[in-house]
Amino acid sequence: METKEKAFCHICGNSDRLSHEHVPPRKALNYSRVYSVEGWNAVMSNAPPWILKGRYPKQHQSGFGEQTPCVSCNNNTGSWYAPAFIDFTLEGFISSIGIGAIGQSLKIEFRDIKPLNVIKQILSMIMSANSHTFAARHSSLRKFLLCKDASGLDPMEYRISLYLNRGSIGKFLGITGMMNFFTGERHFVSEVAAPPFSYFLEINPTGKCRYFDITFFANAYSYDFESDLSLPVPILESNSPFPTDHRSQAEIVDCLGVAATMATE
Numbered sequence: 001m002e003t004k005e006k007a008f009c010h011i012c013g014n015s016d017r018l019s020h021e022h023v024p025p026r027k028a029l030n031y032s033r034v035y036s037v038e039g040w041n042a043v044m045s046n047a048p049p050w051i052l053k054g055r056y057p058k059q060h061q062s063g064f065g066e067q068t069p070c071v072s073c074n075n076n077t078g079s080w081y082a083p084a085f086i087d088f089t090l091e092g093f094i095s096s097i098g099i100g101a102i103g104q105s106l107k108i109e110f111r112d113i114k115p116l117n118v119i120k121q122i123l124s125m126i127m128s129a130n131s132h133t134f135a136a137r138h139s140s141l142r143k144f145l146l147c148k149d150a151s152g153l154d155p156m157e158y159r160i161s162l163y164l165n166r167g168s169i170g171k172f173l174g175i176t177g178m179m180n181f182f183t184g185e186r187h188f189v190s191e192v193a194a195p196p197f198s199y200f201l202e203i204n205p206t207g208k209c210r211y212f213d214i215t216f217f218a219n220a221y222s223y224d225f226e227s228d229l230s231l232p233v234p235i236l237e238s239n240s241p242f243p244t245d246h247r248s249q250a251e252i253v254d255c256l257g258v259a260a261t262m263a264t265e
Helices: 071-080 082-096 115-129 132-139 138-146 249-256 258-264
Strands: 002-007 016-021 035-036 058-060 065-070 105-113 158-165 171-179 185-192 197-203 229-238
Touching: 016 071, 065 071, 065 115, 071 082, 071 115, 071 138, 071 185, 082 105, 082 115, 115 138, 115 158, 115 185, 115 197, 132 138
Parallel strands: 158 229
Antiparallel strands: 002 016, 016 065, 035 058, 105 229, 158 197, 171 185, 185 197
């Protein structure tokens, strides 16, 4: 499905008719009815985040998606990168379902995956989560995606990581600024979370990676190169619209207090 009016593509930046993109790809477990909550509706409430009442949710009948890439970019990323990402997703889901505890790491064995293709699909989804100006500000990411054979990301500039998402909420978050009030340290992050994984982009990362760093997917492999990998992936909950918030539902309800308890009844 295409828009009638022209707009700026979130990947190439050209003004063109945009097409609907499933995020993640439909065959990567994104084919069922879901609900999304946007903007302040996601955070301005005394009810727990997973309670949709009063948040004006938008229904997506056959999986979550948005009209963010132009037809050309959607077709290219869909044919170049999506098949490998779908295999990666399904293998991760099958290998992890019902295994491991929150707070632990689960070693997942991947066979014949294509790491460069996979990380490029992840980045295309992150581009969709951001505005079209994001790609303009990060031209190296744009070039990385638009040339299927391109490899190499500067780990001092970008860090891409993942964790096993065992929570109740998916995420489609553009760049979000975060600050440690004790140290004054600032972080700029973007996150796309959908079963079984959540994918996390950090701009100019500092410190130890909280999740499993897969930036090497972009630097150690060529396009369509297959590899067997064993990845120790942390298992965390996602019950909040905020990035890096991995509190349990009980912890969130406890923080919200009586209002949250009444909202869940």
